[in-house]
Amino acid sequence: NNDDHPLVQRYRRLLEREIIEQPRSLAIAEQVLAPVLGKSIVHYATKAST
Secondary structure (H helix, E strand, C coil): CCCCCHHHHHHHHHHHHHHHCCCHHHHHHHHHHHHHHCCCCCCCCCCCCC
16 A cells, blocks of 8 residues: 555645646646546556466
């Protein structure tokens, strides 16, 4: 469990701020970055047979 890691805590605060305060700066950043970065990424892998 990585809930105590500083990066996880900062990311959680950012998400909470976006939900509660809905700052214009984050909305603009999302509009600009969403087409480039997207929202999700999927990794496909296979496990090597032993």
